[in-house]
Amino acid sequence: MNLEGELNMKNLLHIAMIILVGIGLGACDLIKPKPPKEEKPEVRKSEDITSEAKVLASSSLPDDKNHGWTYGPASAVDGDKETCWSEGDDGDGVGEWIKLSFPEKVVVTRIGVIPGYDRIFRDDVGDRFYKNNRVRELRVEFSDGTTQSLRFKDSREMQFFVVPEKETRYLRFTVAGVYTDGAKWADCCISEITVEGYPVD
Numbered sequence: 248m249n250l251e252g253e254l255n256m257k258n259l260l261h262i263a264m265i266i267l268v269g270i271g272l273g274a275c276d277l278i279k280p281k282p283p284k285e286e287k288p289e290v291r292k293s294e295d296i297t298s299e300a301k302v303l304a305s306s307s308l309p310d311d312k313n314h315g316w317t318y319g320p321a322s323a324v325d326g327d328k329e330t331c332w333s334e335g336d337d338g339d340g341v342g343e344w345i346k347l348s349f350p351e352k353v354v355v356t357r358i359g360v361i362p363g364y365d366r367i368f369r370d371d372v373g374d375r376f377y378k379n380n381r382v383r384e385l386r387v388e389f390s391d392g393t394t395q396s397l398r399f400k401d402s403r404e405m406q407f408f409v410v411p412e413k414e415t416r417y418l419r420f421t422v423a424g425v426y427t428d429g430a431k432w433a434d435c436c437i438s439e440i441t442v443e444g445y446p447v448d
């Protein structure tokens with residue numbers, strides 16, 4: 248065997264070794280026991296818990312008996328965007344509140360609000376949204392006394408806010424600012440509030 252032949256043979260042996268070692272490692276991998284699964288803390292599933300709450304308000308507009316429309320706080324949690332809670336104070340609504348109280352402590356994760364009266368009716372007034380005051384800002388108070396501010400766009404879709412997970416017995420929403428442009432009535436309205444979370448064990 249000349250020098251070239253010797254080198255080729257060496258290379259072939261080298262490649263064969265690499266393949267054998269590779270197969271060996273692969274086999275080891277196959278029979279290696281899998282590490283135990285890491286224990287993850289249980290993640291609680293958030294759900295719509297609005298219907299569990301009792302609802303109260305600082306004031307409400309008298310119901311419209313002609314149309315059969317109700318303006319009490321229950322209208323903000325009935326799942327119908329065409330019914331609303333309207334405050335009944337003489338002013339623009341700043342300082343008025345609506346409170347959702349839960350029978351047990353809950354962890355709140357997300358809040359959604361339609362910050363006005365999302366009803367369109369076939370009469371001279373038509374669309375009620377911009378004819379009433381809309382919420383610009385709500386201050387949410389939790390039962391530990393802490394508060395969080397929610398700021399709204401002046402538009403009729405439900406607007407959502409993620410809440411740093413917090414245990415609470417109630418949520419009190421106080422109107423801290425309103426949009427009044429174009430309003431015919433000084434009534435601040437909320438068509439819907441939804442609360443997502445889960446009960447505390």
Ligand SMILES: [Ca+2]
Pocket residue numbers: 322323324325326327328329330331332438439
């Ligand atoms: Ca409603």
Ligand SMILES: [Ca+2]
Pocket residue numbers: 334335336337338339340433434435
């Ligand atoms: Ca008012």
